[in-house]
Amino acid sequence: MNEQMAWLNRQRWQKFTFTILLILCCSVATIVVDSTILAFYPKLQDKKSRLDLTIGSDAVLGLGTANTGVKFTAKLVNNGDETANGMLAWSINSTAIPPSKIPDQRIQIAAGQTKEFTKTIVLPQTGFVEMVCKFQHSATVKAIQKTSRVGCNPNQLLTPLTQQKDFDEFWERSIAELKSVPPAFKTMERAKMSDGDIQVFEVSMRSHNQVRVRGWLEVPRQASKPLPAVIRVPGYGQNMKPVGKGDDMIIFSFNPRGHGNSQQDISGQPNNFWIRGLDNAETYYYRGSYLDCIRAVDFIASRPDVDQDKIAVWGGSQGGGFAFATAALDSRVDYCIADIPFLCDWRNYFRLSHWPEMDNWIAEKPQRTWESTLRTLSYFDTMNLAGRIRCPTLMSVGLQDGVCPPTTCFHTFNRIPGEKSYRIYPNKRHGLGKEHYAWVWTQLGAAFSGTD
Incomplete structure (x- = not known):
């Protein structure tokens, strides 16, 4: 052998x-x-076909003036060894201006050569416009595509609400169902994760439909009085963990159902939260997860070491949507921070972005249509909830974000009646970087200390 x-x-x-x-x-x-x-x-x-394409605009910090022209410049560089032939195409992706046909342009670019191409558009009164530039090389199957987005008067951007007639009743009943579930809070110190300054606890509780959810609580050891608290909520599929920060603040890094350490009853796999139970508002995933976030507020509100007038909720992407929804559905939230928020203005979201997962889900059953799907989603659209937010709100977006287009974010933000402010990062996409994260901590500290 x-x-x-x-x-x-x-x-x-x-x-x-x-x-x-x-x-x-x-x-x-x-x-x-x-x-x-x-x-x-x-x-x-x-080496023979190496092409690079970039695009930008002359709008200062990505924002222009209404009814004036903005010039987009695309630069095509041939770093290969041979002449490249193909078609250059321009298109506009926007809900603020009507689509228009821009003729394609046949291009020949020699090896080592750089060529620039420009297109000018007139900005609308308010809104965002994304210019798409695509080069289809005749020798390759896949085209090269780049985009650049500019905006104008985003704080004036509005679109009609999509609330159903029973919208308020739906949420009143949902919250009543949550209240009928005893929370059964359990707080267990994790000594190996604690240090001389901060105690770390794993917290468990029961939420809607008796689902168990968990989070991580960080409490400064030397606190002599009740402290402000921030509830951190996750992006799509994110696992919230202790941050090792907060000598002057209590931090609760919370995982709604299916996220992080909250998977005992609801699995995080497959990672398809936004289509789970979508046939009916009663069974939709975001009904339970929004209520989970309210239960997290219940926990923070139960603690005597928390200053009950200084409770914040903060999240990015899906977490930004959670932050909006929690502040809307629970008046105990005193400060709302939403970064690159998801779950905003579903109707325009699907006009501005394309997700095969949603297309495939609708196509699976004949009774599913886009209208029925959008009707269910409307109950969880933070744009429809935003009118309930009364606390100060801070929203930050990446102007070039293709995952959560800023148009949809502002359609929620501009419906908030209370004090609010926003920050636009002109070159950022779906991620704002460490500098932004540090800046938000300073904003949060200033808001709760009463300083500017």
């Missing part, structure tokens, strides 16, 4: 060695005889 295995291993090694030599020989031979075999040697293939 051992001799047979040794013989088989020698045969495999010889085949492997022969294959490598064949590929190397063929790739060298292609330089002389047959360029079509360059696929054996990807670096040579890439």
Whole structure:
């Protein structure tokens, strides 16, 4: 048996060695005889057709003036060894201006050459406009595409609400159902995660439909009076963990159902929260997870070491939507921070972005339509909830964000009747960076200390 295995291993090694030599020989031979075999040697293939495309605008910090022109400039660079031929196409993605047909342009760009192309549009009275530039190289299947978005008077941007007639009753009943569930709070210190300054606790509780949810509580050891508290809520599928920060603040990093350490009853896999139970508002995932966030407020409100006039909720992406929803549905929230928020203005969200997962879900059953889907989603649209938010609110967005387009974010934000402010990062996409994270902590501290 051992001799047979040794013989088989020698045969495999010889085949492997022969294959490598064949590929190397063929790739060298292609330089002389047959360029079509360059696929054996990807670096040579890439070198022949290496193209870079960038796009930008002359709008200062990404914002312009209503009814004035903004020029977009696309730069195409051929870093390859051969002349490239193809078609350059422009298109506009916006709910603020009607679509218009822009003729394609045939392009030839020599090796080592850079070419610039421009398009000018007139900005609307209010809203955002995304310019899309695409180059289809005749020698490749996949096109190169880049986008650049500009805006104008975003704080004036509004779109009609999509509330159903029973919207308020739906949420009153949902909250009443949550209140009927005893929270059964349990707080367990995790000594290995604590240090000399901060005690760390794992907290568990019961939420809507008796679902168990958990989070991580960080409490400064030297506190001599009740402290402000911030509830951190997760992005889509994110696992919230202790942050090791907060010598002057209590931090509760909370995981709603299906996230982080809250998967005993609701699994996080598959990662398809936004289509779970979507056939009916009663069974939709976000009904339970919004109520989970209210239960997290219940927990913080139950603690004597928390200043009950200084409770904040903060999240990014899905967490930004959670922050909006929690502040809307629970008046005990004193400060709302929503970064690059998701769950805003569903109707325009699907006009500005395309997600095959949602298309496929609707196509699975004949009774599903876009209208029925949007009707269910309307109960969880933070735009429809925003009128309930009375606490100060801070929203930050990335102007170039294609995951959560700023149009939808402002359609929620502009419906908030209370004190509010926003920050736009002109070059950021779906992520605002460490500097923003540090800045928000300072804003939060200032808001709760009473300083500017």
